[in-house]
Amino acid sequence: MGKSRKIFVLDTSVIIYDYDAIVNFADNDVAIPITVLEELDNFKKGNDSKNFAAREFTRFIDVASGSSSLKKWIPIGGPEKGLFSIVMPHATQIDAEEIFGRDKNDHKILNCAIFLKEKFPKRKVILVTKDINLRIKAKSIEIVAEDYETGKMTDDVLEESSTPTGRAVINNIDAALIDKLYENNSVSAEGIISAKAKHNHFYVLKNGKKSVLSFYEKDTNTFERIEKVSAYGIAPRNSEQTFALHAILNPKIKLVTIQGVAGTGKTLLSLAGALQQRRDFHQIYLARPIVPLSNKDIGYLPGDIKSKLNPYMEPLWDNLKLIKTQFGQQDKEYKAIEEMVNNEKLVVTPLAYIRGRSLSNIFFIIDEAQNLTPHEIKTIISRAGENTKIIFTGDVYQIDTPYLDRLSNGLSYLIDKVKGHPLYAHIALEKGERSELANLANEFL
Secondary structure: OOOOOOEEEEEHHHHOOOHHHOHHOOEEEEEEEHHHHOOOOOOOOOOHHHHHHHHHHHHHHHHHHHHOOOOOOOOOOOOOOOEEEEEEEOOOOHHHHHOOOOHHHHHHHHHHHHHHHHHHOOOEEEEEEHHHHHHHHHHHHOOOOEEEOOOOOOOOOOHHHHHOEEEEEEEEHHHHHHHHHHHHEEEEEOOOOEEEEEOOOOEEEEOOOOOEEEEEEEEEEEEEEEOOOEEEEOOOOOHHHHHHHHHHHHHOOOEEEEEEOOOOOOOHHHHHHHOOOOOHOOEEEEEEOOOHHHHHHHHHHOOOOOHHHHHHHHHHHHHHHHHOOOOOOHHHHHHHHHHHHHHOOOEEEEEEHHOOOOOOOOOEEEOOHHHOOHHHHHHHOOOOOOOOOOEEEOOOOOOOOOOOOOOOOHHHHHHHOOOOOEEEEEEEEOOOOOOOHHHHHHHHH
């Protein structure tokens, strides 16, 4: 073990967030407290992402260790990687359990970091955890503690003033150009925007009171006019909703992210757009991650599995009901929705139930995507087969999952990493359209 290499002590929260974390510390060494393996053992059964992460990580440890003792320092794998070891409890000069209490595994993990710091005084020992409280406790006893930064955006990426919107307003456009765009539906963007303009960006071109909604085609360097169209009875109520629906309905765009607070129409527009294109796909999946109430597993809720999941899925059904109310019960559109649900052509389901499914010929809407990790986002997209379109909706400022924040959640990660790709479009919805009362809550409370 090189004296210059750091020793990173991983908390359970890091492995649940990214089960590949152990390979992301360059040539430094990684210590896994035995307490972490015990906690992962409790998570190994189930279909949630944390259960999958626990199983994948323990498989890695088993394969990488081979016939070696886990108390030894074992190569992580690869010429530029360090070593890892499972660290057992040891007596230390400072006892975190004596200071903070013996009722929490976090304090055992702290003792592991203390032990390594005492054993290797010339090396920097760093506790890595997504748990803010654990980081604070570590620092209070002079243990260096850091957040796990892989997959986390830098602070300036999602500042309020620079949050990606996917749209812009260009003022003082030549009125003749606006007239030409209305007439021909397409005009050259030469001299109006820079060569660095991104694929699939949306623009409002304005000259005084005259304006036009447009979409930038980078391959041809042109503005394409956007008309306000309805989708399955749902009409956009403002320009940003018009842009979002255009991206949802555009067959050239296979991946869409829609960011916005509650009531801006993210899920409603996505579902309406999916129904409008129902003949182009074999199935429509509408899914969301389950964030247990008060971080308790859903098993404590009464009833069968359907009863347990209903509270989580109800917001998705509400959007479907709203679309159905645009039609009478005898209308073919109303009957088509009923038939799709009954024949499982339209499926509302927890995201965990999608794992392992083939995503060919699927229109896939993932709601509340801000509650996913970057690794979960990648897993979903990597399963996309032929003729699949994926819509991620969410609000990066309203996160319910422990250990995620507005910079480390999967939706923020996706928006930052994929921007400018020709298959991708992003739009931020800011104006609430649910009701004046909902707008009041978003603005003042």
